[in-house]
Amino acid sequence: MTDLAPRYTDKRTVERYIGFGLVDEKVFEKHLKSLPDVAAKGEKLQAEADEYILDEDLNEGAE
Secondary structure (H helix, E strand, C coil), X not given: CCCCCHHHCCXXXXXXXXXXXXXXXXXXXXXXXXXXXCHHHCCCCCCCXXXXXXXXXXXXXXX
C-alpha cells in the first residue's frame, strides 16, 4: 500500500493494521511527517466537574 486511506491513519487502530499487514509502517511514518504542525491553532480551555469519580467508586459494584 503506497497511499494511506484515512481509515487506516487513526492512531488508536493503526498498530493493529500494521500487524495485519494492511499498512506499511514506513508509509505510515512518512504520512505522519507530511502532516502540518497545527499546534499554534490550538486553544486552551478550562473545565470544571461538579462531581469527582474516584477509581474506588468505579470498583464498588464489581465485587
